[in-house]
Each structure stands twice: as C-alpha cells, then as structure tokens.
Amino acid sequence: MPTCIKVRRRFLLLSLLAIYFTSFFLTMQVFSMSKDEKEEKEILESYWVHSPFAKVNLVSTEGSLQYLVDEAKLNPQEESAYKKLISFITNELVPPEALQDEERNNYILSEAKRLAQKYRKSLGKLSEDSWEKIFYYVIRDLAGYSDLDVIIHDPNIEDISCNGICKPIYVWHRKYESLASNIQFNDEVTYNNFIIKLAHLSQKHISSARPMLDGMLPEKHRLAATFMREISTFGSSFCVRKFRSEPFSIIDLVEIGTMDKKLAAYFWVLLENKISIMVIGGTGAGKTSMLNTLLSLVRPNDKIVTVEEIAELNALHENWVQLTSRRGFKFGTTDETSISLFDLVKLSLRYRPDYIIVGEVRGEEAYALFQAVATGHGGICTMHADSLDHAAKRLTSAPMNVAEVYVPLMNTCIYVSREELPRKKMGLPFGRRARNVWEVLEYGKYNLISEWSPTKDTFRTDLKKSFLLEKIASKKGLTKKDLLKEVTRRETIITEALKAGKRSQKEVTDVIKDYYNKAKEGEEKMKVKTKKAIDKKGEKGR
Numbered sequence: 001m002p003t004c005i006k007v008r009r010r011f012l013l014l015s016l017l018a019i020y021f022t023s024f025f026l027t028m029q030v031f032s033m034s035k036d037e038k039e040e041k042e043i044l045e046s047y048w049v050h051s052p053f054a055k056v057n058l059v060s061t062e063g064s065l066q067y068l069v070d071e072a073k074l075n076p077q078e079e080s081a082y083k084k085l086i087s088f089i090t091n092e093l094v095p096p097e098a099l100q101d102e103e104r105n106n107y108i109l110s111e112a113k114r115l116a117q118k119y120r121k122s123l124g125k126l127s128e129d130s131w132e133k134i135f136y137y138v139i140r141d142l143a144g145y146s147d148l149d150v151i152i153h154d155p156n157i158e159d160i161s162c163n164g165i166c167k168p169i170y171v172w173h174r175k176y177e178s179l180a181s182n183i184q185f186n187d188e189v190t191y192n193n194f195i196i197k198l199a200h201l202s203q204k205h206i207s208s209a210r211p212m213l214d215g216m217l218p219e220k221h222r223l224a225a226t227f228m229r230e231i232s233t234f235g236s237s238f239c240v241r242k243f244r245s246e247p248f249s250i251i252d253l254v255e256i257g258t259m260d261k262k263l264a265a266y267f268w269v270l271l272e273n274k275i276s277i278m279v280i281g282g283t284g285a286g287k288t289s290m291l292n293t294l295l296s297l298v299r300p301n302d303k304i305v306t307v308e309e310i311a312e313l314n315a316l317h318e319n320w321v322q323l324t325s326r327r328g329f330k331f332g333t334t335d336e337t338s339i340s341l342f343d344l345v346k347l348s349l350r351y352r353p354d355y356i357i358v359g360e361v362r363g364e365e366a367y368a369l370f371q372a373v374a375t376g377h378g379g380i381c382t383m384h385a386d387s388l389d390h391a392a393k394r395l396t397s398a399p400m401n402v403a404e405v406y407v408p409l410m411n412t413c414i415y416v417s418r419e420e421l422p423r424k425k426m427g428l429p430f431g432r433r434a435r436n437v438w439e440v441l442e443y444g445k446y447n448l449i450s451e452w453s454p455t456k457d458t459f460r461t462d463l464k465k466s467f468l469l470e471k472i473a474s475k476k477g478l479t480k481k482d483l484l485k486e487v488t489r490r491e492t493i494i495t496e497a498l499k500a501g502k503r504s505q506k507e508v509t510d511v512i513k514d515y516y517n518k519a520k521e522g523e524e525k526m527k528v529k530t531k532k533a534i535d536k537k538g539e540k541g542r
C-alpha cells in the first residue's frame with residue numbers, strides 16, 4: 001500500500017479517536033422507554049437491528065408515530081468497566097493499516113478483547129453476557145456512529161436528518177415515512193464535534209470557513225452537512241441518504257411494481273441501441289435508483305462513463321469509468337483546483353464512451369451532455385422536475401442553455417414519483433412508480449408511451465405507438481413487427497427470471513449476459529447454415 005495512503009488512514013483513525021474522546025460521555029441523548037411507558041404506548045412493530053443488544057420499536061402515541069431506538073443498558077459495574085476499557089484502548093491502540101467497515105470492527109473488537117484480558121484485574125469480574133454488552137458499545141462508539149449507529153444500520157431507514165440541537169433526529173422509514181426518533185443532541189459542542197466526525201469519516205473538511213459539505217460516508221451513504229450557525233440559523237445540520245448495499249435490479253423494480261415487464265423489456269431494447277434516456281422526478285422520488293437499474297440493461301461490453309458529484313451509482317458493469325467532481329481547495333472565485341461536472345463530461349468524451357451518464361444535471365454540464373449526445377454518444381441523466389414540460393423549460397434556460405432543437409436528442413423521458421397506492425403492494429400503502437414514459441419527438445411534442453393508473457396500480461403501455469422502435473427497426477433492416485416480437489421475447493426472459501427468483505443485480509446481469517451469448521451463438525449458427533446453403537447452391541450450379 002502506498003505510504004501516503006497509510007499515513008492518511010493513520011491520521012484519519014487518530015483524528016476520529018481524538019474527536020471521539022474530546023466529546024466522550026457528552027454524547028447524544030437516547031430517550032429509552034421505561035416499562036410503564038411501553039405499556040402506555042402502542043407498539044406497532046418491533047425488530048432487532050443488533051440482536052440481542054439493539055432493537056427498534058415503532059410506537060403510536062396519541063395518534064402520532066415515533067421511531068424508538070431501544071438499546072440494552074449498562075449497569076453501573078458494566079459502565080465503569082466500559083469507561084476504563086475505552087481509556088485503555090485510547091492509550092494503547094495502534095492505528096490499523098486498513099479501516100474498511102468489517103475490518104475496522106474486527107480490529108477494534110480484537111484489540112478490546114486483548115486489553116480486557118490484559119487489564120482483567122482492574123476491570124473487575126463480569127459475566128460473559130456483560131462483556132458481550134460492553135464490546136457491543138465499544139464497537140458502536142469507536143468504529144461506528146455512537147447513538148446514531150442503530151439508525152444507520154437499520155435497513156428500513158432511507159434518510160436520517162438532524163436540524164439542530166434539542167430537536168429529535170428525523171428518519172424516513174421505508175414503511176412509515178417521516179418519523180421523529182427518540183435520539184437528539186442536547187449540547188452544541190458535542191453536536192459540532194459529531195459533524196466534524198462525519199466530515200472526517202467522509203474524508204472531507206468542514207469548518208466555519210467552509211461550512212458546507214457534500215460527501216460520502218465509508219458505507220457509501222450520501223452526506224450533506226452544514227457547520228455551526230454560519231449558514232444554518234439553527235446551528236449545524238446534516239442529512240444522510242442511505243446507500244443500498246444491494247441495489248435494485250430491474251427484476252426488483254418489476255416485482256415491487258415500479259414498472260411493468262413490458263416497459264422493462266422496452267428499456268432493454270432502447271439501451272441496446274444507444275437511445276438516450278432522462279429520468280425526472282421530485283426529491284427522493286427514486287431517480288438515481290432508476291438510473292442505476294437502467295445501467296444493468298446496457299450491453300455488457302459497451303463502455304460507460306458516469307459523471308456525478310457524489311459517487312452514488314453502484315453498477316456491476318465491467319467496462320465502466322466512474323468520475324466524480326471535486327470542490328477546489330482555494331478560497332475565492334477563480335479556483336482552478338475545482339473540477340466541475342462540466343469538465344468531467346468534456347473529459348469523458350476522450351474515453352470513447354458508448355454511454356455518458358450524468359447523475360444529476362443542474363448546470364452547464366447539461367449543455368455538454370447534449371453536445372456529446374449530438375455527436376453520436378448515448379446519454380442518460382436524471383433531473384429534478386415534476387413534469388416533462390418543466391424539464392424541457394429548465395433545459396433550455398440558463399444555466400443549462402440547451403438549444404430547443406437539441407431537446408429531442410434525449411429520446412425518452414421517464415417520470416418517477418412516490419405514489420399512494422389504491423391497495424397495498426408488498427405490505428406498503430405507497431410506492432415509487434414510473435408514472436409516465438414519453439418519447440420526445442421535438443421540443444413541446446411528446447409521445448406518451450406508458451402511463452400508470454393511480455386507481456388500478458397498473459401500467460397502460462402501448463409500444464405500437466413507439467417511433468423509437470420504428471427508428472431502431474429501420475436502422476437494423478427489420479420491420480417494427482419484428483422488433484415488437486423481440487420486445488415480447490425479452491419480456492418472457494424477464495418473466496422467467498422473476499419466476500426463478502433471480503433478484504440480485506448479479507443474477508440479473510448474468511441473465512442479460514446469457515441472453516447475448518445465446519444470441520451470438522444463434523448468429524454464428526445462422527452464418528454457418530447460410531454459408532452451407534450458398535456452397536451447396538454453388539456445387540449444384542457447377
């Protein structure tokens with residue numbers, strides 16, 4: 001490993017420990033439920049996050065729902081041993097070479113066990129169960145996110161946000177939506193130190209001079225934060241968008257009802273033919289997830305270059321270059337050390353990409369992307385907009401400045417949104433849906449291909465109207481009927497994969513690769529057959 005990385009990692013661990021210990025015992029406050037309270041409140045659901053030490057209770061109090069973290073408490077003897085052990089670890093811990101998730105936990109745990117053995121007399125005699133509990137807290141506080149750790153590890157949580165001290169931390173629960181939790185910061189210094197800890201974990205800097213941060217935590221969760229009262233009136237704030245370690249596959253999206261099989265097969269054919277797609281929708285509508293899923297439908301050997309501010313995309317595509325923009329190091333307006341999305345889109349052209357993918361277009365990078373699409377590259381992007389009309393207007397105004405004649409270069413537009421469902425699907429009363437899919441004929445002229453019905457939770461998809469399929473067919477010397485048959489064939493493949501329970505991105509990528517391998521074999525066989533037929537004809541003619 002290069003020395004600079006080692007030094008950086010050592011610095012990171014030491015600074016984390018330093019920050020942790022400056023704020024030690026001043027941490028956040030968790031309001032746990034007493035036995036009486038538990039009886040007063042109606043527990044709607046309860047599940048373990050770290051069994052048997054930490055669980056989550058979803059409770060209803062006077063009609064409002066709350067998210068309660070319930071952790072095993074240390075008794076006074078355990079707490080004293082815990083405090084002593086932490087101080088031994090601080091004094092004796094040797095910074096590890098690697099700081100990645102599991103390795104970091106294992107390293108801290110093995111060191112904690114070693115030191116607990118070494119100082120067993122000073123720490124006192126405790127039961128096996130007590131030690132397990134103490135080690136849980138040691139890992140949680142040293143390698144994890146302290147009182148926030150349970151929320152961070154709860155797979156049902158999509159977003160975590162804190163608006164200031166003495167205010168509950170809010171979570172966005174997959175099933176119950178926005179909920180106040182029983183965790184809050186009550187002390188400004190502790191809170192600011194926690195923000196600095198988050199900044200260090202995302203290998204970024206935050207201070208009064210640079211009070212705004214956009215980063216990525218080691219688990220790839222997206223972090224946005226502000227520091228002190230420089231730009232946020234209520235003091236520091238943060239918002240964490242949790243990253244799915246197992247991203248949605250196209251089969252997942254079909255199963256949960258975000259799109260139907262026909263649409264999935266249609267997108268597959270489009271993406272094989274370098275058709276450009278734009279995903280639009282509101283905040284948290286599922287735009288990035290949709291884009292990420294579409295990536296798995298790009299031909300396995302096609303080269304893709306992704307351009308993002310924060311590396312959120314998580315695809316299994318092998319021929320992939322992932323570029324992320326960088327904020328400059330210097331103060332002032334002329335900062336040549338910053339690298340923008342616009343710079344990266346321009347750079348990506350030198351990589352001979354089949355597809356250029358921009359995580360989210362907001363500024364002049366849209367102009368560069370459309371220029372790239374105009375020169376024959378495929379393009380995919382997302383944009384905040386609640387209708388295609390607004391998206392087109394935004395594209396053609398400053399700072400994007402895309403010419404109206406260029407708008408149809410983004411051939412297809414998918415509008416995703418989070419919708420109330422007429423009846424529960426997979427236990428949820430709402431879900432993300434591809435509400436509309438249009439083919440863009442020209443600026444202001446759009447061909448509606450698919451529409452989601454809010455009363456039936458079904459899709460009305462009419463591919464016979466598709467002019468893109470017609471265009472692809474004529475380019476390939478096929479009829480539109482042939483291509484529609486091909487879409488149906490792929491729909492069958494998707495149905496079979498769904499029936500076979502193939503859900504993970506890896507399994508779905510294998511299904512797609514297998515399809516292309518078989519298609520190639522078929523082509524080879526056809527070529528041999530044709531050659532034989534020609535040879536035979538030639539022999540007869542002689």
Ligand SMILES: Nc1ncnc2c1ncn2[C@@H]1O[C@H](COP(=O)(O)OP(=O)(O)OP(=O)(O)O)[C@@H](O)[C@H]1O
Pocket residue numbers: 157158159241242244248253256258281282283284285286287288289290431432433
């Ligand atoms: N089809 C889906 N079904 C269920 N949950 C989804 C779906 N798509 C996305 N999500 C969840 O919704 C949350 C937001 O998703 P995502 O980040 O893709 O949204 P976004 O529109 O890109 O948000 P932003 O506007 O903040 O960039 C994530 O927690 C994600 O796991």
Ligand SMILES: [Mg+2]
Pocket residue numbers: 287288289360382
């Ligand atoms: Mg997004």
